[in-house]
Amino acid sequence: MTLAAPALVSDADLFSEEALTDPYPQYKMLRDLGPAAYLSRHDLWFVSRYDQVRAALGDWETFSSAQGIGLNDGFNQAWSSALIHMDPPEQTEQRRLFTERLSPRALRPVAEDIDRRARGLVELLLERGSFDAVTDLAQDLPVHVIMDLIGWPQEGRDQLLDMAAGWFDSAGPDVPRTAASVPKVQALMAYLAEVVAKENLMPGGFGWTLLEAHRRGEIPVEGAIGLLAGYVVAAFDTTIAALSSGVWLFARHPEQWDALRADPALVPSALNEIVRMESPIQVFSRVTTREVDLGEGVLIPAGARVLHSYGSANRDERHFPDPDRFDVGRAPADHLGFGFGKHACAGQGLARLEAHAVLKALSERVERIEPAGEPVRALNNITRGFASLPVRVR
Ligand code: HEM
Secondary structure, three states: OOOOOHHHEEOOOOOOHHHHHOOHHHHHHHHHHOOEEEEOOOOEEEEOOHHHHHHHHOOOOOEEOOOOOOOOHHHHHHOOOOHHHOOOOHHHHHHHHHHHHHOHHHHHHHHHHHHHHHHHHHHHHHHHOEEEHHHHHHOHHHHHHHHHHHOOOOOOHHHHHHHHHHHHHOOOOOOHHHHHOHHHHHHHHHHHHHHHHOOOOOOOOHHHHHHHHHHOOOOOHHHHHHHHHHHHHHHHHHHHHHHHHHHHHHHHOHHHHHHHHHOHHHHHHHHHHHHHHOOOEOEEEEEEOOOEEEEOOEEEOOOOEEEEEHHHHOOOOOOOOOOOOOOOOOOOOOOOOOOOHHHOOOOHHHHHHHHHHHHHHHHHHOOOEEEOOOOEEEOOOOEOEEEEOEEEEO
16 A cells, blocks of 8 residues: 555554553554554554544545445455445435434333333342442343344344344454454354344334335345344444443542432433443444545545544544543533444434433432442454443442
């Protein structure tokens, strides 16, 4: 690949175990280097600063998703009919299927159920005193509420958790972690294909809408599988990561918990701050359709695969003052953790409903959240979250 200036080449490895455990020092180094850097180890460009990430996400004609948003060809080809791998106008048309079912109006009837389930769960966990915030708390609503909304059969829901994490890993670059995830993704594809073929989804659910569109001839079978994957994959790990990162942050910052308890109106701002601080999706990519001048002498050639980091943009000191400080009063509504532009998260309304319900229920009943053991990170090429997070509440 022809490069602009040698100073903007970096041999940083963003996918090592160390980097996935704590990516922030390398993000800062790359932001300070320039608005984008060429990562020589992975043959990828990396856009790290808030302004440039937001501009790239807002310009789909230059930063196209149509060649996939993953970092290897196998992934991008296998999921070419997923919504996230399309550009408008095709993407706009298919996205309608999601947004109809996930609009605030469409979700109104389930909001009460979500609140009730969150409150019941918190009561149960308070009685127990200590628990794992990932398996006992964060997974509950996504596994039960979201899967019910999709109309997913009861059997196989737990299995999906592991398969969905595999999907995100399989989007990584050519590293052993990516290769290791392939069997999980094959199992996911086979499972989704089987569910579509058997029409094994509950009538009335989100998934059923996709089956009906397929039956009417509006989408081919691969399209139905790809769109279904959009629900189950996108809805699981991301929401679970946001909820567990929230618990982790509050356990480490009791004064922020006190602030939230004192003013429950801060719940939406607190969720935005959690997603800003610990963006559940850290990176995805696009391919440039023309040469792009990002300023400061950085020219990205046409046809380059460009990684944009939601995680790094959300910690950019050029945009967020004192970005490493967790502050529930910050109200960072313009963070990029749910994406931006045409592909901005289609399920954020639902994710917010769930996370607000859990934060509200916890803040009403729990005075303190304390660590009760070493957290274990769920290392993943794309997502950032925990495998286990022991906590104590009172
Ligand atoms: C805290 C939870 C969540 C986070 C942080 C999150 C984050 C994101 C991000 C960053 C994107 C943008 C991808 C891009 O730029 O290419 C995205 C897209 C998407 N998300 Fe979410 N998401 C969450 C929850 C959900 C849920 C619950 C659903 C479904 C019920 C969902 C469905 C989708 C879909 C379908 C897309 C693709 C939209 C498109 O390509 O037009 N997400 N999400």
